[in-house]
Amino acid sequence: MNKTTTIPDPRLIAATSTLAAGLFVLDLWLPLGVAVGVLYWGVVLIALASPQRWFPLTVTGACSILIIVGALLGPIHSGVPLWMAVTNRLLSLLVIWVPVVVFLERRRGVEALRRAYDELERRVEERTAELVKANQALEAEIAERKRAEASLWETQHALEQNRWQLRALAAQLLTAQDDERRRISRELHDDLNQRLAMLAVEIETFQQRLPSSKLIAEKLRSLHEQVVELSDDVRHLAYQFHPSILDDLGLPIALQRYIEDFSTRTGINVTLVHKDLPDPLPQDIASCLYRVAQESLGNVAKHAHASHAAVELLGSETGVRLSVRDSGVGFDPTKVKQPLICLGFTSMKERVRLVNGRLEVKSSPGQGTEVRIWIPLAGSSP
Template sequence: MSKATAPRPYSWLLVLISVLPIIMLTIGAMALRYIETRMIATAGETLALSAAEVSDKLDRFLIERHADVLMMARVFSVQSSNRVFQSAYVAELKTAYPDYLWIGATNELGQIVVATDPSTLGRDYSAQPWFQAARSGQGVHMGDVEPFAVMGGPDAIAVTASITGPRGEFLGVVTTRVGISGLEHIMTGTLRSFRQREGFWGALEYQFLSEKGLAFIDSDLDHKGHVNLKRLGLPSALASEESLSNYVEEEHLRRHVPVITGYARTSALGVFKNLQWTVLMRMDRRDVLAPIREVLWNLGLAGGALVIPTFGLLVWTVTRVRREYRHAQQERAIAMEAEASLRESEAQTRRIVEMALDGFIGMDAAGVITEWNVQAEQIFGWPRQEAIGRRLSTTIIPAQYREAHERGLRHYFATGEGPILNRRIEITGCHRGGHEIPIELAISPALGQGGIYTFSAFVRDISKRKLAEEQSRSHQEELQRLNEALDKRVQVRTEELAAVNESLVAEVTERMQTEASLKSSQEALQKLALQLLRVQEDERRRISRDLHDDINQRLALLAMDIEAVEQRLGFLSEDLSQEVRAIQDRVVELSDVVRHLAYQLHPSILDDLGLPIALQRLVDEFTARSRIQGSFGHKDIPSTIPQEVAACLYRVAQESLSNVARHAAASRVDVELTRSRSGLTVTIRDNGVGFDSEQPGYGPHGLGLLGMKERVALVQGDLQVSSAVGKGTTVQVVVVVPEGVS
């Protein structure tokens, strides 16, 4: 074989050497492509995770504002009329939380009555959507970002809740304006954490989009709020409507370079679904791939070297894996930081509960106490440290009700129904000292994560109110005893008068049996009758004075005591105050009845102001009581009239008016008191149906007229009655006034 045709040894080595670089370059290109894809995916996932972290913080921020406005609405419901307290409360809240630009409250008409900015007081916001939503009972209204004109036009979020009274009536709304500076702080804090991570590269852009797609927060301040990214068709903005969190590769709208954008949408954790924002975090694709391109440049410089580039690639790959692991560790630290932030939010919620005016108790599904505020410590005597972890049934529920409590809890878990849930009830609680106390209780269940129920209870001590009710009952019983004593006293006096009258009748009968002394007996009877009238009038006067000065004064003092109780209880319950006021009205009504009874027994005005004024008063009261038009006139009446004469004329006029009201069916009656040379004359004239005065004994009117005649005869007077059917009745009394009376 010639040398020219002999095979070359190791010729395949050339081929191998030629093929190996191609294979290595191909493998290297594929590896670089894979690494670039993974780097882009890792960067996108990191951006999406950071955007999700920001959206989660936004959710917690908005939920905290949601809880704040609910607590403010509850405080305003309890202190609905205390404007001074409300103004101080909103001022202190705005100072404690700088995120609030403005806090205000309206009345039921939509007019601002309390505000941190005095210039807004009196403004009418009844036509605003947030007021309409709160008044229609839609719960807490969370508005989207929009300029707030009161503070000069900065972007703000409106959070509004309705204020309701103890019976659920609408009293107004409490509304706040939350500045977006707090949201920017959330983003800048997350960016600082992002920049501190090992392996960070390039510049980072971010944007907050409203639900409509308007950028209300932008790292590029020149374009903040000027563009609607959804209308411009930005892929990341449109993709946020399909999923909560992810990343996309897209072209930058202004610089027209490829970028990687991570996005996340707020969810509000199910509290409010009408407010969904989008967080965008964006990096240039060139910055993400800068490290791998640097490696590619080094490989190009190495030329045909195979082992070192391959080994370097392996080392670089391991380094990248370790770096990704460190990134994962950092993400875990971020998650732990988010958990710590959540605990801080729960602590703030606990502080809000501590500020509540009622006792608050939280309980888990096992019946174990999980929350216990200061008011609960004051009501039941258990410190928070000792109460937390105890079973509710053995802590505040009396022994006789514990089995019913456990049974009701099991029934609720089985059926979802509870007779005492979501309403206020009055029950008996157990104090740490062992004694029972009356309480007002409202329990609300809530279904948490994992389908686990928790229970929240608001408790109010009503011991003072129950004590006031007991005092009111004792006052009522005292009043009843006074009424019974008054009835017995009047009955005893009446029986005494009846006994005296019976003895007088017996004595008159005995004297009339003696014909020989008929005239003297008649005179003695007349004297005794006059004395009886005097005794009767004196007794009437004494009973009237006792009723007025003793019983009536006691009733007045009782009414004053009830009024004092009402003033002390006015701030506890309006219903209780109304009940006490009703008792006071009944005491006042009873006092009027006693005063009228005293006046009927003996009008003190007759002794104090004289006969003319007493008759005028009698006619006025008759007109008011019977609705029959009455008039009174007098002329030339002496300043002094004997007591027997005045009493006789007054009683005759009183009896005559009573007969007119009962029998005459009249529309008018006239009473006239005049003086003649022989004495005084009283004339009572009505336009009623009248009667036949010629009938013996005056028919059904005879007994009353006979009594008036006998009374007039005792004071040496004369009574004349003239009447006819259909022509009314005239009663005229003439009484002789003894000489020497002027």
């Protein structure tokens, strides 16, 4: 159907006009009666084949004129009443107009429907194209995100690896430091201290053998005192580097000795309670507990401004718990998290981690501080 053409098919024009003219002539000469309407209806039917709306309307109008003119000019049949002839013509007009109007209205409806359908189809196509575009954009975005996620994962992985390497390094450093302390302590105690002791003995012997001169005797006595003092200092230094009694006599005694020494030096009163400690305590765990207690008490002396502190060591079948508590000024643990600034806490945590334990710091300004650690014994979970 070509909607742009306004001229109907010439064959249709020719057929309808010839037929209408023929019928008109027939109507003038022959008494067609009721057949007039039916015959003209045939002409109208042919005109309806034209897609142009105006053409069947024009043909129907022309046929109506011909029907009326035919009635006026045609032969008057005797015996046929006028009303019947008029009714016949009116019926003929009805017969050609009703189908035309109905048909054209119906066709208008169908065309409107088709237009609506075409419009709908166009919109669906447009929408589909938009959706395809949106889908492609979405797919591109998903691919981009996946790439970003993958690179993020790689970075995280690398960071995690670096962290593990750093931790391993810290662990090695701590172990190396402990070994080195042990070695220096042994050197100081077994070698240097012994030699100083020998020197003191020699001075003493020399003092006894020399002819009595007050000045020399006085000098030698002072020398002897200095050497003995030096020897004490070296022993103390050796003890600080690594208390051999930790290995020889165990953690409670070593801690007790450290606490006594600490109290004498700082004037802080420290109580030690220990209960149910496994015997023997593995050396690495004992060493860790000792160092953590040492660092925590060091912090009490340095930062807490407390007059009293308490150390508690509790053992069980599954592990050992240590608590170092003071009633000093306290601090906000969330504000001292930088590992480079809080070297004490960082090394405590690393030590505890090395023996699969965990460390907790409970403190707040004005409320004192408690450092707690829990170390599981081999064969039990942390």
